[in-house]
Amino acid sequence: MDIPTNLKYTKSHEWVRLEDDGSVTIGITQHAQELLGDMVFAEIPQVGRKLKQREECAVVESVKAAADVYAPISGEVTAVNSELQSAPEKINQDAYAAWLFKLKPTNTADLDGLLDAAGYQKVLESEAH
Amino acid sequence: MLKTTPLNQTHRAMNAKMVDFGGWDMPLHYGSQLDEHHKVRSDAGMFDVSHMLAVDIKGESTRAFLRQLFANNVDKLTQPGKALYSCMLNPQGGVIDDLIIYFLTESWFRVVVNAGTADKDMAWMQARRNELAPGLEITPRRDLAMIAVQGPNARAKVWQVIAGSQAVTENLKLFQATTFDQYFIARTGYTGEDGFEIILPATDAANFWNALHAAGVAPAGLGARDTLRLEAGMNLYGQDMDEAANPLESGLGWTVDLKSERDFIGKQALLATPVTQQLIGLLLLDRGVLRSHQKVIAHHDGTEAEGEITSGGFSPTLNQSIALARLPSQVSAGDEVQVVVRDKMLRAKVVKYPFVRNGKSLI
Incomplete structure (x- = not known):
């Protein structure tokens, strides 16, 4: 499975991209969408909500199950991908394009604690055993 | 194995x-x-x-x-x-x-x-x-x-x-x-x-x-x-x-x-054995997905009665969430009930099932 090397990851299968303006974009990984199957619903946090790292902040639901999405780092929600409300299947089509929300990080250094592509690959390998 | x-x-x-x-x-x-x-x-x-x-x-x-x-x-x-x-x-x-x-x-x-x-x-x-x-x-x-x-x-x-x-x-x-x-x-x-x-x-x-x-x-x-x-x-x-x-x-x-x-x-x-409950359909009015074991709260003549979803999911044909639920017998089709989904109370309408037959919605 191709894991983009320009992103950061969490053990709970979120991806994180640091943007040029200092904000971060967050979604769920290709592996997560494969596990869940066809998406039918996404509940995304409101703009302005302040999140603590690892706080439950969104829910994606597939035909199979509901899965919580956790804030990879602390910050304030600055944008949400409202397209997913009517078309949650975008996550299945391209998990790394179908972002859920953007955060203004409380502390950009929090990003250093996240996994890189190689580290996330190891998480997937250990889950497979 | x-x-x-x-x-x-x-x-x-x-x-x-x-x-x-x-x-x-x-x-x-x-x-x-x-x-x-x-x-x-x-x-x-x-x-x-x-x-x-x-x-x-x-x-x-x-x-x-x-x-x-x-x-x-x-x-x-x-x-x-x-x-x-x-x-x-x-x-x-x-x-x-x-x-x-x-x-x-x-x-x-x-x-x-x-x-x-x-x-x-x-x-x-x-x-x-x-x-x-x-x-x-x-x-x-x-x-x-x-x-x-x-x-x-x-x-x-x-x-x-x-x-x-x-x-x-x-x-x-x-x-x-x-x-x-x-x-x-x-x-x-x-x-x-x-x-x-x-x-x-x-x-x-x-x-x-x-x-x-x-x-x-x-x-x-x-x-x-x-x-x-x-x-x-x-x-x-x-x-x-x-x-x-x-x-x-x-x-x-x-x-x-x-x-x-x-x-x-x-x-x-x-x-x-007296029959006090029934299996009946639910159609979710709010956004979300009904799942089995979620609690259902019905109001009837000023009293509150509880039931449970036995099977719930997303209906691809209706593009909406549906469920079968075991509810008190006095609840009837057309009533509005509430379903506890995680930390929220979502509105659902009680309906007779089946929901779909021969490719067509019956709702």
Whole structure:
């Protein structure tokens, strides 16, 4: 499975991209969408909500199950991908394009604690055993 | 070690996502559960249901034995090939399993039971046989495979694949079966669409499956099977009823024959137990997805009553979440109820089910 090397990851299968303006974009990984199957619903946090790292902040639901999405780092929600409300299947089509929300990080250094592509690959390998 | 059906390698060759389904290694989907669902509603799909068990019951007193064993009345089966849906109850009136009975001859009935309950069912049937009709033979048929071909074009595709089968099966009514060569062909299903359920020798299963595929029948997994049966308002054993549930509180009253003089296992318990709940449909009005075990709160004449979702999910046909729920009897279609979904209370409308039949919304 191709894991983009320009992103950061969490053990709970979120991806994180640091943007040029200092904000971060967050979604769920290709592996997560494969596990869940066809998406039918996404509940995304409101703009302005302040999140603590690892706080439950969104829910994606597939035909199979509901899965919580956790804030990879602390910050304030600055944008949400409202397209997913009517078309949650975008996550299945391209998990790394179908972002859920953007955060203004409380502390950009929090990003250093996240996994890189190689580290996330190891998480997937250990889950497979 | 998971149990496998005769089609296991075939599923893997078709890139199925395999899951542990009650100890069986079964296909969940072959890419997209939603696509498979729509294909069955609009064209034709096929399901490997070989994990279910066909059981042959043979001997002169078979009908008399089944009269006592099942809650539905086998005396409704007057024509060879006719099928009947029934529950098998324990003496407390709880549901041991739901099954289909086929009347073949006076000395041969075939019963098809659920996979997860097959061992328990066999033990129960054999024990009752030993008490009530020791001369009967009860034979599990693990030498057979079962393939359900479902959808508006399903029968035509089967006719295309089994040369000569059209003449003998096109006049089958719903819930009727016949044999043709090595095939046992029944006009039954678990999707709310037309189609056949076909029982055949396990050794022929892969060839038949591949021939159906070549004829344009889409393989469909257990995921689509569940959303299709939920839309069709068909009970799932273990969710909508089990040994702790009263069939009369599980939407199965129509299958329990309490009118005839006949006694059957569980009848006295059912007659002695007041019915205070019902199985009814829910249509989610807010955004989200209903799931089994979520709590339902109903308001009726100023009092609050609770119930529970037994089966819930997303309906691909309605593009909305639906559920079956066990609610107090006084709740009726048209009422609005609340469902506790995680930390929220979502609004749902009480509706009669089925939700979908023959490709069309009934809501």
